[in-house]
Amino acid sequence: AQRVTQPEKLLSVFKGAPVELKCNYSYSGSPELFWYVQYSRQRLQLLLRHISRESIKGFTADLNKGETSFHLKKPFAQEEDSAMYYCALSPLGNEKLTFGTGTRLTIIP
């Protein structure tokens, strides 16, 4: 069975400061890792996936298999980054997603 842990339910960061949302996973096989985001009054949507190795809205996430982590980072927070962020995992080749409990990020002006 797979498990995704997001240890912080709430995270507040000042505008312009670096952001790191933590995500750890437990899975014995090869995982696909994702970050989904839900902005206020908007639908939950994909932010990025580890296989793409891309930066979206200034966010990056590196899969660290040794530490079983997939932390989301951004060097300079912006007010529009305030949202609910979910880390998710799927077994390779399987579309079933297991989500973490989410972290609500608030950017302080």
Added chain:
Amino acid sequence: DAGVIQSPRHEVTEMGQEVTLRCKPISGHNSLFWYRQTMMRGLELLIYFNNNVPIDDSGMPEDRFSAKMPNASFSTLKIQPSEPRDSAVYFCASTLGDTSYEQYFGPGTRLTVT
């Protein structure tokens, strides 16, 4: 495309009543997922379908919950009888069913059981 459509957006019902939530996936998508979101447990997968066939229903809490997908453009999640602990936001999502894995979510149905 309007994306994934869910109805109703809000539902308030009394304990013991039957509740039916509806979902229309994005046209052409082959897989459909039902999730429940609560503050304590976050997003939990209840059940998912591929080509209208239930693939994994291990997340369905108990026999009071049932889901159907009679065709490629419609699915229902039914709770009978409803209980106050079922109060949550229920999301439907769909995917192409290929290796892209990106799930497209509906706006959710906020269910309150009193």
